[in-house]
Amino acid sequence: MNDQSADRYAERVRSLAGAFLYPPTPDLAMARQLRLPHAGARRPVLRRRLAWVAIVVLVAAASLLAVPQARAAVVRLIRIGVVRIFLTESPQAPGTQAPDFPVTATPAAIQDTDGRAPISTRTPPLRSALDELSGETTLEQAQSQAEFRIRLPTYPSDLGPPDRVFLQDQGGSVVILAWLSPDDPETVRLTLHELSSDSWGNKKVQLETVTTTTVDGHPAVWAVGPYILIYRNGDLVQVRLVEGHVLIWESASVTYRVESDLTLEEAIQVAESLE
Amino acid sequence: MEPLSEVELISRARAGDGGAWEKLMRDELPAVFRLAYLLLGDADDAEDVAQEAFIRAYRALDRFDASRPLRPWLLRITSNLARNQRRSIGRYLGALQRLVWSDPEALNSAQGRVAGSGPGPEEAHDLWQAVRRLGSTDQEIIYLRFFLDLSEAEAARVTKVAAGTVKSRTHRALERLRAVVEREFPSLRESLGS
Numbered sequence: 001m002n003d004q005s006a007d008r009y010a011e012r013v014r015s016l017a018g019a020f021l022y023p024p025t026p027d028l029a030m031a032r033q034l035r036l037p038h039a040g041a042r043r044p045v046l047r048r049r050l051a052w053v054a055i056v057v058l059v060a061a062a063s064l065l066a067v068p069q070a071r072a073a074v075v076r077l078i079r080i081g082v083v084r085i086f087l088t089e090s091p092q093a094p095g096t097q098a099p100d101f102p103v104t105a106t107p108a109a110i111q112d113t114d115g116r117a118p119i120s121t122r123t124p125p126l127r128s129a130l131d132e133l134s135g136e137t138t139l140e141q142a143q144s145q146a147e148f149r150i151r152l153p154t155y156p157s158d159l160g161p162p163d164r165v166f167l168q169d170q171g172g173s174v175v176i177l178a179w180l181s182p183d184d185p186e187t188v189r190l191t192l193h194e195l196s197s198d199s200w201g202n203k204k205v206q207l208e209t210v211t212t213t214t215v216d217g218h219p220a221v222w223a224v225g226p227y228i229l230i231y232r233n234g235d236l237v238q239v240r241l242v243e244g245h246v247l248i249w250e251s252a253s254v255t256y257r258v259e260s261d262l263t264l265e266e267a268i269q270v271a272e273s274l275e
Numbered sequence: 276m277e278p279l280s281e282v283e284l285i286s287r288a289r290a291g292d293g294g295a296w297e298k299l300m301r302d303e304l305p306a307v308f309r310l311a312y313l314l315l316g317d318a319d320d321a322e323d324v325a326q327e328a329f330i331r332a333y334r335a336l337d338r339f340d341a342s343r344p345l346r347p348w349l350l351r352i353t354s355n356l357a358r359n360q361r362r363s364i365g366r367y368l369g370a371l372q373r374l375v376w377s378d379p380e381a382l383n384s385a386q387g388r389v390a391g392s393g394p395g396p397e398e399a400h401d402l403w404q405a406v407r408r409l410g411s412t413d414q415e416i417i418y419l420r421f422f423l424d425l426s427e428a429e430a431a432r433v434t435k436v437a438a439g440t441v442k443s444r445t446h447r448a449l450e451r452l453r454a455v456v457e458r459e460f461p462s463l464r465e466s467l468g469s
Contacts, residue, residue, distance in 0.1 A: 006446060006449065008468060009449060009453065009467060009468065010421070010445070010449055012466065012467045012468055013402065013417070013421045013449065013452070013467065014420075014421045014424065016398055016399050016402045016463075016466055016467065017399060017402060017403075017417075017421040017422040017424075018399075018422075018424070019396055019398070019399040020396065020399035020400065020402070020403060020422060021396045021399070021400070022308075022309050022312055023312060023318040023321075025304055025305045025308050025309075026304075026308065026318075026322040026325070
């Protein structure tokens, strides 16, 4: 391309790009709500914590499937460590029914809000999720590379060391520890995520039931599964049904997330047993 | 009353004036959201990144050189966040399970195409698809220079390179775009005069 031809081509690209139709620019309601709690904060630790954002949309008393199309209205914000939790009321899409979603349901029962059935509805055992995780390593190697001291639960007493260990770099260290069920090694008994204050993530989660509690006196959130974790990237939509219950709390600038089928009381015992 | 200048708004926002910061956000949100959308291809993800970009910008406002325009700085933050977002999603997608489906309709609806709209938006959409075939550096420079219509100097501030480098990157990106269009987007050849 000579210069003249290149200039003409550039102008045509500019002209065509100018006709591009963008989605409507969103309202800043969420950003405003996020900004206000931090407006006066200038502590470096807090700033580092905000470098990682896991956006968890907790949908209370609403359709589990409405949010992919309709942005939920934020009614309350909770921040636990690096996790931001939006408690929302989700407007239900017209013509959709709030799904009956018992614990034993599989995603095969799910349709999207347009009523289209998903193309694939495979439901692999939970352990298969671990096989797809990157960064598998040993506990010793993870400890040598993580930015924080990895803590292990001593409750339940028969838990022992984790069966699988993963270390990922998501802007900061993310350690994932998994214990398999002794009765059925194809299923996962418990997972513990330990997230550094600098790691980064972004997810939307809809949860059925959310309550606040404490772990060692620190604020915590308890979410009862099943819930749907939705990731969208361009034309790819991935949905994961999380059947376990999740406890999220923070201690010494590390955010912890336990997923299990334990009761709240047991999960707190696990959380408070970390050493 | 004269509208406040950007410098004045930044000064007031630093002093804790929420209204001033909201005004800046309102002015800059379209560009921030659009860049995030172009880079990520999903309106919800773009909204999340835009929100995070403003949060980070607000918290770093004390360190911002107010003698410079705000937009390139915000777009740089946005670009970095979108890049992290893509990397994070890429890693995490492998770990997700249970249900996967391709949803080409979602892309169409997400970009807000209007039934019955003229050939311009359709071709502009094809152009975007062609740009998305390019590497991330090429994509970024084309979005900044042609979709957001930034000057070379502004694009240089966003990408933190010299204006001359922007010029050469733009030239190379357009050459690669032209090759993609020739190969995969015959419908664009006439519009672009290939």
